[in-house]
Amino acid sequence: MSSSHGSFSVRKMVMIALLGAMSFVLMFIEFPIIPITPFLKIDFSDIPVLLGLIIYGPIGAICITAIKCLLHAIVYGMSLGELIGVGSSFLASLTLIVPYHYFLGRDWDNKKKMVGGLVTSTLTMTVIMSVLNWLVILPVYMAVFGMKLTIPLSKMVLFGVVPFNIIKGLVVGLVFWFVAQRLNYWLAKRALK
Template structure:
C-alpha cells in the first residue's frame, strides 16, 4: 500500500471519528437549551449548531450535514419527541440552511473576510429558510398534529411579547430576532474557535 493511500485512509478514519465526536458534542449542547426573554417558551436557544458549523468548515459540507443529522437523531432517541418529530425537523432544517451556505461560500476563498461573509450568509439563509418553513408549514402542522389551535400559540407568545398579535407578527417580532441572535452567536463563537481548532486537529478540508 502506497504512502498516499495510507495517508488518505488515516485522514478518512480521522474524519469519521471527528463526525462522531462533533455529533455527540452537538447533542449535549442541544440538551443544554434555555429560554430567552420575550420569546415563546417553546422556542429555546442552544449552541448545538456550533459543532455542525465547525465540522463543516474543517471536514466539508457532507460531514457537516452528517453531524447535524447525528445531533438530531441522538436527541430524538435520548429525549423522544413531544412534537411528532416537527421540532426535530425544524432543528435539522435550521442547521443545514446555516452550515451549508456558509461552508460552500468559504470553500471558494479561505481568508478572514470570506469567513465573515460566509457567516453572514449562513445567518441570513437560516433565518429566511426557517421563517418561511415555520410560517407556511411547521407552525400550521404543529397546530394540527398537537390539536393546539394557532390562536392559543399566538396568545402564549403575546403574553411574553405584546408585539405578537398573529402568526405573521410572531415571525417578525419573535422568531426573526431569535434566529438572528442564535445564529449570530454561533457565528461569533465559530470565528473565535475555528483557527485554533484547525491547528490543534491538523485537519482542514
C-alpha cells in the same frame, strides 16, 4: 495502501461521530431569548457542525447534524412534537452549513470570508426558517398540540421567529469564529484540502 486508506476512513467516521455526540451534548445548553416564542431556544450544537464543515466539508457537516438529531430522537423519543422540533433543528443547521461552505470554501481563516459566511448564513437561516415556520412548522405544531395563538401567526413570525433567528445566527456565528480562531493550529492540520 488500502489499509491506510481504510484506517483514514475509520478515523474520519469516528471523528464525525464524536463531533455529532458533542453537538448533541451542546443541545442541552439552551435558553429562550424572545418572550413570545419561548419554545425557540438558542443552543450551541451547531459549533461542532461548523467545525466539521471546515474539517470534512459539507457532507461531513450534514452527517454530524444527522447524528445530533438522531441521538436527540433516541433520547427524547419519537413523538410527533419531538420529530417536528428535531426536523426544524436539522433544517436550521442546513441553512447555516450551505452559506458557510459557499463563503469559506477552504479559506476558513480568512476574516472577510468568515464575516461573509456569518452574515449570509444568518440571513439565509432567518428567511428560510421564518417562511417554514409561517407556512409549515408552526401550523403543524399547533394542529398536533391543539394550540391557539393569542396573536396572529404572521405577527408571531415577524416579532418572534425573525428576531430569534437573527440573534441565533449572530451568536452562533460569533462563537464559531472565536472557537475556530482558538483552534487555528489544530484545524489547519485537519482542514479539508
